[in-house]
Amino acid sequence: MVEQAPAWAAVVLLAVLLALSLTGAWADAVLVSGRRQLAAPFQEGARLLVQQRRATPGSDGLLSRVGGASLLVVASLMVAVVPWGGWTLLDSGVGVVWFNAMELVLWGALWCAGWGANGAFALVAGHRWTAQVLSSQLPLMFSLICPALAAGSLRVADIEAAQDGLWFVAIMPVAFATMLGGVLAFAVWGPFSSPVGRDLQGGVLSESSGVDRLVVGVGRYALLAAGAAVAVPLFLGGGSGPVLPPLVWSVLKTVAVLVALVATRRRFALLRPERFAELAFVVVIPLVLLQVLVVAVHVLGRS
């Protein structure tokens, strides 16, 4: 029921991802200071485009730039497995694992960005990131198991189809919340933004300017958008909905989740990685494991 899209659709998909990223940036600007800031994403983009790039002595420019650019690449690869109104770019039988694998690339990417910059703050921030990601991505992995378990498939389109009538968010709210938390964490957003925190002059970004910083900034919005786009078929019924065609529903739901994710910025104090580790391992992982158990019992009861 889901068809493989032709190869040229990759260009369309990239455009969609960038449009979603821009939507996220708009949402952020408007949520912060109202409508008069609608131009803010463009002003910020222009500022970084005309700004000189800088580097520190002894820095590994290639490493840090590859690290920074990986964010956008990873986000593009994540949305490849998302079904959009009956079409998907990569109809993989292991789509959920693919999403998870892409997210693992980020572990190295931001650390490289911090290490390559050759600055004390960037280096500390790079290690902060690896510490944080360990605590945030284990719960994310367990939360991804839940919809796959309920649908009996790792194919994203099958999971979407299995939610006929009842969205998975209704039977696995904890997994849904954990996944959104994981998305915030891999996009280094909101309470999880301490690796780019202002206490370290911008953390992994503390030595980068110009287009290098722009690429990371766009990459973070793209990751939020990609996370939202994947959460929709996994938990929110994908394209299902009344009246409107499935494609429109998919996009609408994605934008709604994206705006909700973006809105977490500024509203919470930063979760400091060393304290978050305790919370993640003592509270979140047991909770999400319990969620897996509930889903498993639900599946057994159904069969």
Added chain:
Amino acid sequence: MGVTSWLSALAAGRPHLLVVEVPGQAALRRTLERLVRERGWVLATGPADADVLVVCGVPSAAFGEAVESAWDAMAVPRARLELTGDVASGPLLDHAVQQLADRLAQRRDHATRDTAAGPEQPSTGTDQPVESPDAGGMDHSGMTEDVPAMDHAAMGHDAPPEDEAGADMAEMDHAAMGHDMGGMSMELPGGLSMADRAPDRDGLMLDVLHLRLGPLLRSWPAGLVLDVVLQGDVAQAATCSTVDAQPGGPGQGRQADAAVARLDSAARLLDLAGWEAAADSARRLRDRIEVDGSTPATTTDLARLTARVRRSLSLRFALRDLGVLTARRAGELGITGPAARADGDARERLLQWLDEACDARAPEPDPARCAAAVVAALPELVVGLELAGLRLVVASFDPDVACLLERDHVSTGQGPSVG
């Protein structure tokens, strides 16, 4: 050039400003922050993020070095504004920002920087301003010295030039952390040398990094310098010192009333903790009280803000058990004021500031002595903390260094030094 000019003009609509507060110029800094917020502009996180450097007051030679380092670390296009008087006006700020879109001046800035960038050309620079400084005490061209665009000092671990021993230690390179190449004096690219190693608190041999925090950090007490010895991101030792305003420069800014000062401190701690919405509310409230004085409306808003901060779970989670100082220990150290009355961790001190901003109290008996006690006790309070915790603890005390320096000027007639 059409597209670039258009982009430059668009970019100048939302510049990022790095605001440097010289001790005694807190009022000026607050005014600037208000102007920046009213224009929808952004306060920069550090030199790499900044387009405009705004110096409030006239720094001393040592402080000036740090300011120059930050300026050198800023990417072109850049502009500079030095507020030497006691006034910060919107037009001055707007004029500085307009320089960002001046393609010609910025291109010249870029070109000069490229020729001066080689290591074989040490900071001889080009002592040639692009444009003559304006009458308003403003030096937006400010290209007095262009040393490498890739600046190291900006990363905060440069030693003061007058301190040779410190310079040697600071040479040790952080890039080497984790690599054990056996030698200490091995040259790395950029003329840096390898990190030293020392046993850590568990007796393991680990790399040691000497890092200078301040005086140009966001939400950092003006004039405070903390030299820390880091292993990983944990402070193993720390020494505290201060940098001052230029002697004989413009006088201290007007003293703020207690409510404004406390809201200011609270806003800075909230900013550092990452809760920007609350930090913004605190700043807005601070500015309203500073401009219009305390009114019933501000009292209500302050109570609301205090309740919100008290309720926040995420803030509690971030600050609890951080930098605990009991009232008894505070007494032994000679610390008085809100920090002593709070009798607890960083969160308690934050709530104490907000509570005391609500009710009018008698002024503190001896603020300079309290500031001196805090500065003396800081090394002890921050050792063993990692960098984020350390920054939060320093912000949760927010010692009034200006007050301390002023006392030292009066008593000795010369520059102060704090152990």
